[in-house]
Structures are given as structure tokens and as C-alpha cells.
């Protein structure tokens with residue numbers, strides 16, 4: 547299946563990036579003046595526990611590295627090289643927000659084996675671990691040690707607002723349309739993740755307009771999902787209404803601001819996500835000094 551199946555009728559609306567950047571800037575200033583909320587996973591609260599110690603925040607502080615592996619059991623629909631670029635970009639967003647550079651924390655790709663990496667990404671058809679939305683993060687015991695694992699169901703389908711059944715697309719499937727829309731040459735997955743996350747701070751709806759599809763098709767695609775799931779791998783909890791796995795004492799979802807961890811589908815971190823990842827690292831540092 548290709549993203550072409552999900553094309554919408556062309557609209558006359560023209561997309562003005564500089565106007566968007568101004569809106570993002572204003573929104574950021576307004577948000578920063580409010581108190582932050584976010585929350586950490588109840589299971590991350592104690593880094594001395596096997597599960598809490600498996601979180602990526604712990605790996606960064608103690609092992610000072612993140613080895614990751616990708617188990618891709620549907621290579622026809624998902625491109626392993628493209629997924630690894632998306633994984634590293636998602637890691638880079640969170641690490642930069644926590645005041646780390648990739649050169650401070652080596653991110654090393656390796657094959658999935660019995661000696662578990664600090665992070666595993668599993669993509670497989672009818673994946674029983676992927677949860678009700680087709681993607682999920684949990685801590686797993688492999689051999690003698692625990693590690694976070696992000697699971698995707700390659701056969702997951704949802705009814706998009708296009709009215710069509712849509713799968714979780716490899717974000718790479720939209721790169722051609724994005725390049726065309728932007729009038730860019732030599733524009734691959736690397737340039738695409740840079741464009742949406744680091745250079746322009748786009749949300750799912752912005753990218754959907756550019757590639758002419760429904761926002762939820764982009765929202766459910768691999769890169770957007772990886773950015774959110776990576777927050778769980780580090781140790782943050784969902785803050786959207788209906789979530790119930792945050793540690794006690796954090797503000798309830800109704801009081802939580804817009805963020806990636808609230809499920810906004812953005813390709814950049816909100817002020818609340820940034821406060822969250824910094825607060826999570828501080829929390830781990832404090833507990834580990836005891």
C-alpha cells in the first residue's frame with residue numbers, strides 16, 4: 547500500500563511557513579508562562595527497580611550510551627534504514643531537550659540479540675504487544691536484563707478521516723510528496739525529519755496539508771508515533787484524558803497542557819515535554835544519589 551491511496555482533494559489554501567513559525571513562537575511564549583505539568587510513569591519512579599532502571603533516562607545517566615536494535619518483520623512496508631533514521635531523530639529530540647548532545651550519549655545501532663540493547667523497536671504483523679492503537683512501549687525481560695521495547699503492529703488499521711482504512715505508514719512513504727510540495731531536490735528521509743522536527747517545528751496537520759492527506763494518517767505514521775513512544779522509553783507517562791499510568795502526585799490529565807505526551811502528534815517537543823524530560827532526569831539523579 548502506498549500513501550497515494552490517501553490523497554485528498556487539492557485545496558486552494560496555500561501554506562505559509564513563516565506565518566506558522568510566528569504562530570509557534572507566540573504559542574511557545576504563552577505556554578512557557580504557565581506552570582508545567584507532565585508526569586513520569588509509575589513504573590519509572592524508582593530507578594533501582596528492574597523496570598525503572600530499564601528506562602532510557604537511566605541508561606543515559608549510568609551506561610552513558612544507548613544501544614538500540616530494530617526487529618523489522620515486515621521489510622516490504624517498512625524500510626529498516628528509514629526507521630533507524632527516525633529512531634535516531636526521535637532520540638535526538640528528547641536528548642537535546644534534556645541538555646544532552648548525541649556526541650555526549652553515543653547512540654549505537656546493533657542487531658537484536660539475546661544480550662538486550664538499551665532499546666528495542668519491533669515491527670511485526672499482528673504484533674500482540676502493540677496495544678489498541680497499533681503501537682506501544684513496555685519494559686521487557688530478555689535473558690537476565692530489562693529494557694524498553696517499542697512495538698508496532700504492521701497490520702494495524704484505522705478508519706482515517708479520509709473515510710479510508712489506513713495503516714501505520716512508514717514516514718518515508720510521504721517523503722516524495724513532501725519534496726514535491728516543497729520544491730526540493732535531493733530530499734530524503736533524513737532531510738524530511740530535519741525539516742519537520744528541527745527546522746520548522748511542524749505538527750501532523752501541517753505535514754498532512756503539505757502531502758495532501760488526512761492529519762490522522764500522518765499522526766499514526768511511524769515518525770510521529772516514535773517521538774511519542776520514545777517519551778515512554780525515557781520514562782514519561784501519557785498526559786491525555788483517560789490515561790492512568792502516571793505516578794501518583796502528578797497533575798491530572800484535565801490540567802495537563804498540550805504536548806507530545808498528551809498525544810498532539812507534533813514533530814517537535816512542547817515546553818511541557820521539555821520540562822518533563824528535564825524533570826525526569828533530575829528525579830532520577832536525586833533518587834540515585836540516595
Ligand SMILES: [Zn+2]
Nearest residue numbers: 774778783784
Ligand atoms: Zn503513550
